Amino acid sequence: MAETVPVRCPACHREHRYRAPAYPCVCGAPVTPPLDRHCSATPVSHRVWQDDWVTVRCASCGRSGEWPRPELGCACGTVLRVPVAEGPGPAGPDDGTDQGPGAARQRFTPDARDATAAIAGAAEATAAGAAAARQPFRSVTIRTARDAVTATALYLRWLGYRDVRRADQRPPSGIGLAARGVLAQVDPAVRPAALRDVECLWLTAMTESADCLYFSLAGYATDARARADALGIPLFVLDLTGTPRPVNTPADALDTSGTKKSAP
Numbered sequence: 001m002a003e004t005v006p007v008r009c010p011a012c013h014r015e016h017r018y019r020a021p022a023y024p025c026v027c028g029a030p031v032t033p034p035l036d037r038h039c040s041a042t043p044v045s046h047r048v049w050q051d052d053w054v055t056v057r058c059a060s061c062g063r064s065g066e067w068p069r070p071e072l073g074c075a076c077g078t079v080l081r082v083p084v085a086e087g088p089g090p091a092g093p094d095d096g097t098d099q100g101p102g103a104a105r106q107r108f109t110p111d112a113r114d115a116t117a118a119i120a121g122a123a124e125a126t127a128a129g130a131a132a133a134r135q136p137f138r139s140v141t142i143r144t145a146r147d148a149v150t151a152t153a154l155y156l157r158w159l160g161y162r163d164v165r166r167a168d169q170r171p172p173s174g175i176g177l178a179a180r181g182v183l184a185q186v187d188p189a190v191r192p193a194a195l196r197d198v199e200c201l202w203l204t205a206m207t208e209s210a211d212c213l214y215f216s217l218a219g220y221a222t223d224a225r226a227r228a229d230a231l232g233i234p235l236f237v238l239d240l241t242g243t244p245r246p247v248n249t250p251a252d253a254l255d256t257s258g259t260k261k262s263a264p
Contacts, residue, residue: 005037005082012076020070020082021241023141029060033070039083044071044218046190052240054084068141068240077192077247079219079237139242142217145188149175151242152186152215160259172200182259183208186238187216195223202231213254215244 007016022030033056053066070082137158139151153164156179167176167183174187174197183205187193193216205212214220214228215236225248228235234251236244246252 003035003037005035007041007072007080007082009074009076009078009080010040011043011078012074014074014076016072016074018070018072018082023065023067023241025058025061025063025065027058027061027063029058031056031058031065031067033067034085035070036083036085041072041080041082044079044081045192071239073219073237073239073245073247075247077220077222077225077235137243142238142240142242145175145186147242148188148215148217148238149177149186151238152184152244153177154242155215155236155244156182156184156213158258159254169204171197171204173197178210182211182213184213184215187214187218188238189216190218192216192219192221193224194221195227198224198228198231198233198235202233213251220247 004017004019007018008014009016018035020033020035022032025031033054052069054069055064056067057064070084072080072082074080135158137155139154140147142148142151156164156177161179161182164177164179167178170176171185173189174185177184177186183201185197185201187197193214198214198220201212201214213234213236215238217238219237220228220235225235227233229248229250232250233248234254235247236251236255237247238244244255246255
């Protein structure tokens with residue numbers, strides 16, 4: 001079982017208990033990044049794509065793969081990078097078949113075709129379980145903007161929204177998704193979402209008599225978080241495992257109970 005370590009947010013001084021997620025090696029064994037409890041977590045204020053990955057060697061087969069660097073979304077809106085005890089790891093066979101996600105690493109390049117294909121893939125992936133009871137959320141590792149859209153579409157369906165599609169009106173930044181009664185904005189930028197981004201989403205949702213949700217890869221500026229709290233907009237941070245993390249009370253409530261507006 002992965003080790004749990006204490007993590008203190010340097011922005012609001014909240015204490016968290018964090019356990020690194022496990023990833024499946026190509027051999028089938030779980031791989032967990034080793035956490036360094038002697039170093040402090042650092043806020044992610046500017047993303048450098050190469051720094052978002054860490055090399056971890058599988059203890060079972062010895063293969064080295066690149067996996068998302070551990071991160072934690074604090075309730076204050078700060079995204080924290082949890083330190084990893086990096087090293088060569090245990091020796092083992094290496095047959096050159098490393099299939100870690102670093103092999104397909106790309107820059108974020110969102111466009112309409114990627115968004116449409118991602119939504120279609122998300123719908124297909126969840127269609128078989130649509131009529132089943134709400135199961136634990138399963139997502140996709142985020143390497144590109146398309147992956148971020150796919151993860152968000154999967155999450156919206158998991159919450160109970162149906163007919164997830166690309167929004168008719170393109171937002172000023174990021175990618176817009178729509179479902180029955182809701183608009184969602186996916187922001188894969190490497191800077192925190194700004195106040196204007198949140199306000200534009202809210203105004204667009206108001207004109208369509210819909211609720212709205214915001215999904216950001218890099219967190220939120222302080223004034224954007226405050227405005228979202230005042231307007232009741234659920235805010236989520238997408239970590240690199242593809243799991244949306246609630247960062248305010250409306251998001252917590254939605255993540256816990258799901259929506260009751262879904263169609264049968």
